[in-house]
Amino acid sequence: MNNTLIILLPLLGFFINGVWHLIASSKGKKVSPFASGTIATLAMAGSFALALTQFLKLRAMPVESRLIEETLFQWMKLGGLSVDFALRFDSLSAVFTLVITGVGTLIHLYSVGYMSDEENIAKYFSYLNFFCFMMLNLVLGATLPHVFLGWEGVGLASYLLIGFWYKEMPNVLAGQKAFIMNRIGDLGFLIAMFIGFKFAGTLDLLEIQKAVLSPHVVTVFGLLIFFACTGKSAQIPLFTWLPDAMAGPTPVSALIHAATMVTSGIYLLARLNPIIAASDIVLSTIAIVGGLTALVAAIIACFQSDLKKVLAYSTVSQLGFMFMACGVGAFQVGVFHVMTHAFFKALLFLAAGSVIHALHGEQNIFEMGGLRKKLPLTFITFTAGWAAILGLPPFSGFFSKDEIIYETLVSHHGNKIIFGLAIISAALTAFYMTRLYLLVFFGNARMDKKKFDHAHESPWVMGAPLAVLATLSLVGGWFGAPVSLDHGAAEVSEISPHLIMFVSVVIATLGAGLAFFKYSKNTKVEKTTDVFGIDRIYGVAFGRGLQKLSSGAAKYVEEWVVQRIIQVSAALVDLSGNMIKVLQVGSAQAYLMMIVLAVVAIFAWFFLGAGIYGNF
Amino acid sequence: MITLEPWMMLVVSMIIFCIGLLGVILRKNLLIMLMCVELMLNGVNLSFVAFSKMHQILDGHLTVLFVMTVAAAESAVGLGLVIALFRNLRTVDSDQIQMLRD
Numbered sequence: 184m185n186n187t188l189i190i191l192l193p194l195l196g197f198f199i200n201g202v203w204h205l206i207a208s209s210k211g212k213k214v215s216p217f218a219s220g221t222i223a224t225l226a227m228a229g230s231f232a233l234a235l236t237q238f239l240k241l242r243a244m245p246v247e248s249r250l251i252e253e254t255l256f257q258w259m260k261l262g263g264l265s266v267d268f269a270l271r272f273d274s275l276s277a278v279f280t281l282v283i284t285g286v287g288t289l290i291h292l293y294s295v296g297y298m299s300d301e302e303n304i305a306k307y308f309s310y311l312n313f314f315c316f317m318m319l320n321l322v323l324g325a326t327l328p329h330v331f332l333g334w335e336g337v338g339l340a341s342y343l344l345i346g347f348w349y350k351e352m353p354n355v356l357a358g359q360k361a362f363i364m365n366r367i368g369d370l371g372f373l374i375a376m377f378i379g380f381k382f383a384g385t386l387d388l389l390e391i392q393k394a395v396l397s398p399h400v401v402t403v404f405g406l407l408i409f410f411a412c413t414g415k416s417a418q419i420p421l422f423t424w425l426p427d428a429m430a431g432p433t434p435v436s437a438l439i440h441a442a443t444m445v446t447s448g449i450y451l452l453a454r455l456n457p458i459i460a461a462s463d464i465v466l467s468t469i470a471i472v473g474g475l476t477a478l479v480a481a482i483i484a485c486f487q488s489d490l491k492k493v494l495a496y497s498t499v500s501q502l503g504f505m506f507m508a509c510g511v512g513a514f515q516v517g518v519f520h521v522m523t524h525a526f527f528k529a530l531l532f533l534a535a536g537s538v539i540h541a542l543h544g545e546q547n548i549f550e551m552g553g554l555r556k557k558l559p560l561t562f563i564t565f566t567a568g569w570a571a572i573l574g575l576p577p578f579s580g581f582f583s584k585d586e587i588i589y590e591t592l593v594s595h596h597g598n599k600i601i602f603g604l605a606i607i608s609a610a611l612t613a614f615y616m617t618r619l620y621l622l623v624f625f626g627n628a629r630m631d632k633k634k635f636d637h638a639h640e641s642p643w644v645m646g647a648p649l650a651v652l653a654t655l656s657l658v659g660g661w662f663g664a665p666v667s668l669d670h671g672a673a674e675v676s677e678i679s680p681h682l683i684m685f686v687s688v689v690i691a692t693l694g695a696g697l698a699f700f701k702y703s704k705n706t707k708v709e710k711t712t713d714v715f716g717i718d719r720i721y722g723v724a725f726g727r728g729l730q731k732l733s734s735g736a737a738k739y740v741e742e743w744v745v746q747r748i749i750q751v752s753a754a755l756v757d758l759s760g761n762m763i764k765v766l767q768v769g770s771a772q773a774y775l776m777m778i779v780l781a782v783v784a785i786f787a788w789f790f791l792g793a794g795i796y797g798n799f
Numbered sequence: 800m801i802t803l804e805p806w807m808m809l810v811v812s813m814i815i816f817c818i819g820l821l822g823v824i825l826r827k828n829l830l831i832m833l834m835c836v837e838l839m840l841n842g843v844n845l846s847f848v849a850f851s852k853m854h855q856i857l858d859g860h861l862t863v864l865f866v867m868t869v870a871a872a873e874s875a876v877g878l879g880l881v882i883a884l885f886r887n888l889r890t891v892d893s894d895q896i897q898m899l900r901d
Contacts, residue, residue, distance in 0.1 A: 769897060769899075770893075770894070770897070771893065772823070772824050772825075772827075772893065775823060775824055776824050779820065779824070
């Protein structure tokens, strides 16, 4: 019952706020942001409390049988396919459910303050609750179609929220881009499902893992699933939508595009880990793509001047770290990093939102500076997030990130190349985060004097989530992660974990030091540089290519094929008409003659052809 | 002494029918064509009677009575039409009457 309630509470909040918005907007009235936000936040808080009780129940069970399953109804039955609508709560789902509901509650609370001037506030909260409902479906669903339902649902919610301020064109385009990029990945998910059903005969997440599949099927299935993950979790080649998704409201960026939705790819890989880990090709593809994404996104982040864009590329990069962990078979470490990342990245986004809020929408970091005295709470909490993402002990990022770096070297599937990618990305992470940190909070104030004087600390509804998340960013790493996902991780190794920890802290310090050296005094304005120009490449390769193809088709295929077919068929009709026209002479006697001849012919055919007593 | 066999009647019936048919197809005078239609009908009537005699049942006779009644009505209407046409067009030549075609 509790599993069902966990997902039903956000759904209820969605309905209440949605109906309220419809009624209020039809009457032209404004919804009180406080009341609407309270409903939405309470729905999430209730969901979180239930998830917590389920988690405690799970903890009380023996390790091997940690699973609470609830089957609601039979969803579909077609031939050999029978899918139940069931919710499964196990240790992996528990981590994700707690993060979604917990961080979700905080971000709902924060939104009450951040979005207080917003006109369609009830619509905003209903979308946010809808997102949580779908995300919980994704992580609690017991079958692949159920996961797919959540997968599409969060994509829809993401689209709606990116384009929430739909009156400005760039926001709308960013929403469309996110949706279309995700659809490309979804194709992989769909085909993987078909393959799974064809060869394993089931779509149940537990049973499909037990199915005996040939190595080729496993490889294709794994690659398709990973392709789906590159869409949702913003990996190469489908990562370009995430930075654009920052067009949405900042709490949305924190919840959907940093803490939860983008980690659903990791969830899927971890959920299917026996199949994924069964193929070396799939594993090494994941590790290499993850490593390259981490590196590429970190490099791009060093050249951005928009506060939220830096954090967005940082998210892509951190997701790359998680995929690296999965790619070397250390799924539990990847999930661990999902959790710590959810804390500190949500914190960083919310703190960034607090800065943007204080400066009335300013997002360029070269127009900031010196804010540490004006926004003390934001400054302290941002510092916690900064330390966590750098991986400074004892902040949470230290535990998860160093474990990933350690696994890339010592795991059976790890190697020096992936280790190198991870280390360089970690150094770059330290560099761009310190750059951001210095430019926003230190140095001289570079914005208008009036703006600077007006800057004020946010209300408590925004401060409280920051404080809670800062605490979690500090202690979040001390919990560890579910151990049941261990696959191919190193048992014994000659390389000491302490050495790696030392190396990675030194690397992070070096990166941070370099940034300090470069940006502590000199704050020359840098323009955003499109380092790799990936959007431009896609524009030329797919956008322009498709346009060329279409205009070519319009010119040649239309003229030489489609029009020719129509002309020929028209000519055929014309010709046959002309031939038959001859018979129509307009004389009744001629027609009668024809009738007589036809009757004679029919009789002749019957009597001569078939015989009088023949069997016609 | 030759006895009247049904097949002989059938042969006569066929000859009358064919004369009528050829008349309808070949002649251009509407009055002649009308008469030829009557010939065809009577040829058929004769075959009905012949078959009736052949099978020793009275259905053929009954049908003949019906056909004769209908033929009388038909020729009355047909003659009326021909007269109406002649009054309007001053001709009973079927080749000249082609207003619908043009």
